[in-house]
Amino acid sequence: MNSEQLEGKWKQVKGQFKQKYGDLTDDDVTYTEGKFDEMLGKIQEKTGKTKEQLSDEINNW
Numbered sequence: 001m002n003s004e005q006l007e008g009k010w011k012q013v014k015g016q017f018k019q020k021y022g023d024l025t026d027d028d029v030t031y032t033e034g035k036f037d038e039m040l041g042k043i044q045e046k047t048g049k050t051k052e053q054l055s056d057e058i059n060n061w
Contacts, residue, residue, distance in 0.1 A: 006055050 014029050043054055 010033065014033070017029065018024050040051060040054055043049070044051065047054075049057075
């Protein structure tokens with residue numbers, strides 16, 4: 001899965017959350033997206049894996 005595909009999937013999930021939880025704002029979702037990016041960065045730092053490798057692992061789960 002490349003970064004464009006991952007971004008597309010994130011946009012789908014973000015849209016579904018907004019539909020289900022109408023009171024979520026773009027700021028709420030952006031904050032959550034930032035936390036996810038931070039988590040990926042920490043995993044990369046600890047494991048030495050690339051974003052692509054981690055994306056593949058997440059996709060396979």
